[in-house]
Amino acid sequence: MGRLISKNLARTVLVLVVLVAQMPILWTLLGAFKSLRDIVTPVPKLFFTPTLENFATILHNPTIRDGLLHSVIVVSIAVALGAILGIPAAHTLARHARRWGPDMQFFVLSLRFMPPVAIAIPFIVIYLDLGIYDTLFGLILVYLVTTVSTTIWLAVPAFERVPREIEEAAAMEGCSDAEIFWRFSLPIAAPSLFGALVFTFVLVWNELLLALTLAAQNATLPVVAASITSLGKEVPWGVINAATVVLVLPPLVFIGLLMGVINSMVRGGGPK
């Protein structure tokens, strides 16, 4: 009997925890469809006439549209270059580098330890001197640190899981190293690699500090969103909520993939 009660209690607690954990996101989603009148009420409203005017404001606002466009350009190029540079390197690190492979991997990981300000401050001055301050090109260049290193870090285990027998059989057939990589290892590792790229995408899509310091005028979406509060005197909470929803959607699409990455990492002996 006592066990049954404690079991039900545990269930109730868990349901509450899940609700509380989701509440902030759901509340923002609701807020995005509320007119300001329905937001500025002493008692929070759960039922209201939904409106699309917040989203209309966003899509008609040139700053926000530009931010969205810049984000898409910068993030897709940075992630694509990260994949082109990082994936072949990861394959070689996983397969052909015995002596200095671990050192190289540690170097790649240690780049994640670097405080972002330590990158941002010197690059402001260097970019000003080179004349590429406040350009999308400059932003893509610094994002390569994140995309290349993260791609390598996550792709090495993906290639390590490719069965060696397949690669050895291909080598016996006379395939060159490049052919083995391109025709066998890459397609087999592709699902995990895709997960790795998605993770990189989310990291860069969400980045604020470097975008804020290095490209203030050619701002990406997070920078634009961060500055919305200062539009006019009245805080446009509905618009902010709608902007948040737009910002949140692309990463959330990939939630299933993130789950797959976690599953394969756990099976591979935990995160390293």
Added chain:
Amino acid sequence: MTRKHFVFWTLAPATVVLASLALVSIAGAVWFSLMNRTLRSPDYEFVGAYNYLRLLRDSRFFNALQISAIWEIVTVTGTLALAIVLAVLVHETVKSPLRRNLICFAFLAPVLLPRVAAAFIWRFLYSPSLGLLNYLAGLLGLGPIEFLADPSIALLSVAVVDIWQWGLFFTVILVKLLETLPKDPIEAAMLDNASLWQIHAYVTLPMLKAPLISLVLVKAVESLRSFDLIFVMTGGGPGKATETLDLYAYQSGINLGGRVSYASAMSILLLIVTTIAFTIIWRAGKKWAG
């Protein structure tokens, strides 16, 4: 193409890009920290260790150092504590794989949110006049709580957001890790009449020591990137109550007349402190795990 060529051509481009960008930023920061350069004027000269000596007399710098340290400790312990408690709760109460996966999906959502978005979401909830949290507090008879404007709780209020994002994410990882454990030791402990929490405290969690240490390291590194959250939620205020080192470096390097040299000296010190701290933690963790 020989093996040597293949290895060279696959590794060299990535290595060159990473190494040159990392070198340029570190060398650049060291170089600028020895000058008195600002963004306002094009002239500058060599001033040696002046910036570093001035940092050591800057009380705002030490305040930021202290805030950063508190932020690290609160977010790392908070995240791990929440993740362990919730993971055990999910592991013990939800047995059906479908429901467990649904919960995992729900817990993964917050960490995928851009920090800027998470910051806005919570600023809205914390708002003293129209926030949901203050409405609930009002129902309980508590006056409006100035979550972000009260210096004594502002840092904690921001830390809650970080723990909300990362604690739930780590919960999912721990739930998955608990599933991979062998059943025998747990069954043996159950035969000895150990309670559920005893089993987890003395049997399962020690078995997960190595991954738990990695999680602590990952979170400690990730907590250093607190800028976005704090910048949007409080901007370092009220006063200097939530001004971490990266925020102060940003403020002095960009906003306050763009004293890039001073900010460079600060980021070099930050780099040295974190490198030393992580080497020590890394070694201690390895010793403890091994």
